[in-house]
Amino acid sequence: xxxxxxxxxxxYDGIRExxxxxxxxxxxxxRFLEEGFRKKCLKNADRSFAQGLQCQQINSINALQSIExxxxxxxxxxxxxxxxxxxxxxxxIGQAHRGIRGNRTPKxxxxxxxxxxxxxxxxxxxxxxxxxxxxxxxxKLIFVFTSCASGIIGDDIDMILDELQDEIxxxxxxxxxxGFKSKVCGSGFDAAFIAIGKYLLDKEKRPxxxxxxxxxxxxxxxxxxxxEIERMLNQIGITCNYIPFYSSLDKIQNITxxxxxxxxxxxxxxxxxxxxxxxxxxxxxxxxxxxxxxxTDKWLRGVAKIFHKEAEVEAVIASEHKRIEPEVEKIRARxxxxxxxxxxxxxxxxxxxxxxxxxxxxxxxxxxxxYDIDAQTDIEYLNGIHGNFVVDIANMQPFEQVNLLNRLKxxxxxxxxxxxxxxxxxxxxxxxMKRPTFGYDGLLxxxxxxxxxxxxxxxxxxxxxxxxLPYKASWYETxxxxxxxxxxxxx
Amino acid sequence: xxxxxxxxxxxxxxxxxxxxxxxxxxxxxxxxxxxxxCMQTCAGEHNNSGFLNSVSLPSSNMLxxxxxxxxxxxxxxxxxxxxxxxxxxxxxxLTGCTAGIIGDDVQSVVSDFRDKGVKIYAIxxxxxxxxxxxxxxxxxxxxxxxxxxxxxxxxxxxxxxFGIIPFHDPYWFGNLEELTRILERLGLTxxxxxxxxxxxxxxxxxxxxxxxxxxxxxxxxxxxxxYEKKFGVPSLRIPGLPIGATDTTIFIRKVGEALxxxxxxxxxxxxxxxxxxxxxxxxxxxxxxxxxxxxxGDPNFAIGATRFLANDYSQSPEIVVITEPxxxxxxxxxxxxxxxxxxYARSPEVVFESDYFKITQALDRHPEVxxxxxxxxxREYASAHDIHCAVATFPIFDKTIxxxxxxxxxxxxxxxxxVFNFN
Numbered sequence: 001x002x003x004x005x006x007x008x009x010x011x012y013d014g015i016r017e018x019x020x021x022x023x024x025x026x027x028x029x030x031r032f033l034e035e036g037f038r039k040k041c042l043k044n045a046d047r048s049f050a051q052g053l054q055c056q057q058i059n060s061i062n063a064l065q066s067i068e069x070x071x072x073x074x075x076x077x078x079x080x081x082x083x084x085x086x087x088x089x090x091x092x093i094g095q096a097h098r099g100i101r102g103n104r105t106p107k108x109x110x111x112x113x114x115x116x117x118x119x120x121x122x123x124x125x126x127x128x129x130x131x132x133x134x135x136x137x138x139x140k141l142i143f144v145f146t147s148c149a150s151g152i153i154g155d156d157i158d159m160i161l162d163e164l165q166d167e168i169x170x171x172x173x174x175x176x177x178x179g180f181k182s183k184v185c186g187s188g189f190d191a192a193f194i195a196i197g198k199y200l201l202d203k204e205k206r207p208x209x210x211x212x213x214x215x216x217x218x219x220x221x222x223x224x225x226x227x228e229i230e231r232m233l234n235q236i237g238i239t240c241n242y243i244p245f246y247s248s249l250d251k252i253q254n255i256t257x258x259x260x261x262x263x264x265x266x267x268x269x270x271x272x273x274x275x276x277x278x279x280x281x282x283x284x285x286x287x288x289x290x291x292x293x294x295x296t297d298k299w300l301r302g303v304a305k306i307f308h309k310e311a312e313v314e315a316v317i318a319s320e321h322k323r324i325e326p327e328v329e330k331i332r333a334r335x336x337x338x339x340x341x342x343x344x345x346x347x348x349x350x351x352x353x354x355x356x357x358x359x360x361x362x363x364x365x366x367x368x369x370x371y372d373i374d375a376q377t378d379i380e381y382l383n384g385i386h387g388n389f390v391v392d393i394a395n396m397q398p399f400e401q402v403n404l405l406n407r408l409k410x411x412x413x414x415x416x417x418x419x420x421x422x423x424x425x426x427x428x429x430x431x432x433m434k435r436p437t438f439g440y441d442g443l444l445x446x447x448x449x450x451x452x453x454x455x456x457x458x459x460x461x462x463x464x465x466x467x468x469l470p471y472k473a474s475w476y477e478t479x480x481x482x483x484x485x486x487x488x489x490x491x
Numbered sequence: 492x493x494x495x496x497x498x499x500x501x502x503x504x505x506x507x508x509x510x511x512x513x514x515x516x517x518x519x520x521x522x523x524x525x526x527x528x529c530m531q532t533c534a535g536e537h538n539n540s541g542f543l544n545s546v547s548l549p550s551s552n553m554l555x556x557x558x559x560x561x562x563x564x565x566x567x568x569x570x571x572x573x574x575x576x577x578x579x580x581x582x583x584x585l586t587g588c589t590a591g592i593i594g595d596d597v598q599s600v601v602s603d604f605r606d607k608g609v610k611i612y613a614i615x616x617x618x619x620x621x622x623x624x625x626x627x628x629x630x631x632x633x634x635x636x637x638x639x640x641x642x643x644x645x646x647x648x649x650x651x652x653f654g655i656i657p658f659h660d661p662y663w664f665g666n667l668e669e670l671t672r673i674l675e676r677l678g679l680t681x682x683x684x685x686x687x688x689x690x691x692x693x694x695x696x697x698x699x700x701x702x703x704x705x706x707x708x709x710x711x712x713x714x715x716x717x718y719e720k721k722f723g724v725p726s727l728r729i730p731g732l733p734i735g736a737t738d739t740t741i742f743i744r745k746v747g748e749a750l751x752x753x754x755x756x757x758x759x760x761x762x763x764x765x766x767x768x769x770x771x772x773x774x775x776x777x778x779x780x781x782x783x784x785x786x787x788g789d790p791n792f793a794i795g796a797t798r799f800l801a802n803d804y805s806q807s808p809e810i811v812v813i814t815e816p817x818x819x820x821x822x823x824x825x826x827x828x829x830x831x832x833x834x835y836a837r838s839p840e841v842v843f844e845s846d847y848f849k850i851t852q853a854l855d856r857h858p859e860v861x862x863x864x865x866x867x868x869x870r871e872y873a874s875a876h877d878i879h880c881a882v883a884t885f886p887i888f889d890k891t892i893x894x895x896x897x898x899x900x901x902x903x904x905x906x907x908x909x910v911f912n913f914n
Binding site for chain 2: 104105114125149395475
């Protein structure tokens with residue numbers, strides 16, 4: 001898909017559920033899902049029982065936390081900066097990998113709404129926090145994030161910040177990311193990008209810089225992955241404006257100088273890239289996450305096409321294949337025929353499913369948070385290779401996962417290892433914030449990692465014999481989709 | 492009461508409640524809250540990982556519909572599911588900001604289930620009521636109101652060891668294990684609620700204890716009053732984590748006195764432990780250097796570390812910043828007293844401050860400091876000012892801690908290893 005895609009009729013409001021034909025709770029066979037989606041007969045369901053999700057505010061904060069010269073204000077009670085600790089850790093790791101001395105912590109201020117503020121409003125504390133941010137650090141940017149509490153009590157942060165802007169040198173950027181507005185955490189990325197578009201980009205496009213691409217990447221991308229992406233693109237003469245990680249106001253404003261845009265994740269900046277096309281005429285490539293041979297090829301071809309470098313990219317792809325194929329062969333010998341269950345975010349889960357094909361592994365189950373037209377494209381391709389497999393449309397929901405794993409008994413589990421490990425399964429994580437996962441080099445790294453853990457599963461096996469998951473024995477005998485309306489398990 | 496805070500240390504009430512409940516084996520918290528509260532409150536508390544944690548916690552994930560129409564129906568179906576699949580001995584419903592603001596009647600939903608015989612209890616202190624320290628107190632109140640049983644006969648030699656917060660104290664597990672080890676040498680049986688897979692039975696029968704030993708200068712004031720009044724269990728407050736030989740020996744003597752233990756046994760345990768500690772410490776010689784140091788952290792650790800490094804290791808304390816907010820003057824006084832009654836060393840300046848920026852301003856007043864013991868947040872300050880930094884207080888981002896501790900005789904040795912590990 002490229003910039004010529006149909007423009008949305010109405011401006012996107014940042015809530016993923018509001019996009020047409022999007023499903024977040026479902027359990028079915030992959031063929032049934034493909035068919036149902038095509039015939040538009042899937043019903044939007046819900047879970048009557050669920051485990052915790054990830055709110056959009058988490059993603060909004062984490063998306064921006066590494067931007068230079070910025071202070072982040074969470075207009076919320078103290079608990080809503082919990083995940084800022086995760087972002088902080090990622091930021092520190094990122095700095096260490098980038099060789100930055102004097103590791104910095106993102107400056108996060110919480111207004112700390114309490115009982116009194118819930119009744120009287122939190123405006124006074126918000127003003128105090130903004131002034132503190134300005135006086136302490138003289139930043140270029142102050143981002144203000146809303147929360148469930150500030151949203152329900154009705155604090156009008158746009159108005160407050162608008163008034164404050166006269167007294168403050170930093171640009172004040174409100175991000176509307178109230179947790180209760182969306183169950184899809186990806187909405188939080190959209191909220192951040194909507195604010196970037198509205199408050200930070202100039203109305204006029206900057207003069208186009210030849211060969212420059214906006215590379216949108218989420219927090220979970222390691223520096224090694226950034227380097228691999230840049231290496232691959234440099235080979236066809238493209239340079240990257242890496243956004244928003246480890247970027248700055250200037251880099252953000254330079255978004256409009258790019259010749260094109262792309263993202264490394266299907267659900268990251270996809271709506272923003274559409275907006276950039278509409279507002280500035282910047283074309284984009286929206287394909288896949290570059291994990292595994294097929295996806296990497298596809299991703300590269302998508303980018304090359306907008307730059308009219310089809311011939312150059314074919315040469316690069318051919319030489320990369322030649323370089324790594326002998327290595328892939330060796331790994332395939334260790335993995336061929338193994339049965340795999342995958343759980344991941346929307347981008348990673350499908351990317352991992354494509355990756356295992358490089359090694360001749362067989363997909364038997366997939367957990368992914370959202371099902372939409374993009375997912376349909378992936379499922380059509382995967383059904384062609386693997387035949388029918390189980391799909392659980394779930395953001396984690398470990399109780400369903402362990403029920404399914406216990407039935408399907410895969411040889412390998414790919415995803416967050418915490419629960420599968422206690423069932424004694426070999427586990428591999430493909431979301432690695434420290435090591436490579438992308439591109440041709442990432443393919444080898446991940447393949448070896450899966451094979452090594454399959455070869456040496458000692459820890460999980462021993463753990464399983466000493467540790468018990470918190471579920472009743474009867475749960476494993478029950479329909480894993482029992483709590484999802486409209487879904488029934490069929491063996 | 493809460494104030495604007497930069498780099499707040501810890502989550503909200505829910506985080507503190509979950510610190511306690513998830514550390515008790517087979518206790519299941521159920522969140523009646525927004526969709527991110529499970530993850531936020533766990534990430535904000537060192538990713539507390541007990542029986543249930545983070546995205547494993549049952550949650551009603553309240554969205555716009557529940558905000559507008561009320562969330563009691565969603566809560567009901569969430570509890571039904573949790574009780575059906577989670578193999579727990581007790582369930583507790585926690586109240587997020589959303590449920591608290593819109594005023595869902597959590598108590599009445601929960602009593603319907605209790606009428607059917609489910610061991611389920613509502614904790615209706617909402618997220619915005621305070622920080623995780625307040626949550627720690629709220630969790631103890633819930634245990635005392637609902638689980639601890641009155642009228643049990645006293646059990647000789649049984650003590651409860653409280654005051655060390657699971658997960659929020661990065662070294663909680665090791666601290667509890669070491670103090671348990673020492674108390675067991677005195678012939679005691681120890682309830683911690685949180686170690687060795689202790690669970691419902693330990694909490695229920697904690698009223699049979701002869702004594703609560705509260706290792707903390709200020710937490711659990713209310714809980715200790717309830718234990719005394721309702722269950723006849725007196726409390727001994729140890730006003731700061733005992734680290735190293737001097738304070739651990741004082742700890743043993745105080746416990747011995749409170750329980751009237753055999754003096755000969757106490758003397759023998761102390762002599763044996765102290766000799767062992769010095770048989771190890773004597774190997775360090777003079778090679779470890781001499782520092783003027785600052786401590787930034789919770790009062791429990793700050794008191795223990797300052798006293799140990801000053802009294803047992805001849806380092807000079809210059810400034811101690813207490814990062815947990817103190818609301819009662821008596822608690823401030825107790826904390827200051829512990830930090831300023833040192834054997835030989837000069838007293839440090841004691842500052843009460845939770846805001847990161849203001850903490851750095853306090854540190855700026857002490858350019859003579861050449862060693863900083865604090866959290867991962869303080870590492871940035873230390874590296875900018877070229878000060879040796881040991882990360883030992885919450886929050887810690889850069890190491891895995893399983894059961895290492897700083898309490899007791901062994902903890903003093905560990906602290907020396909970590910503080911003088913110049914990397």
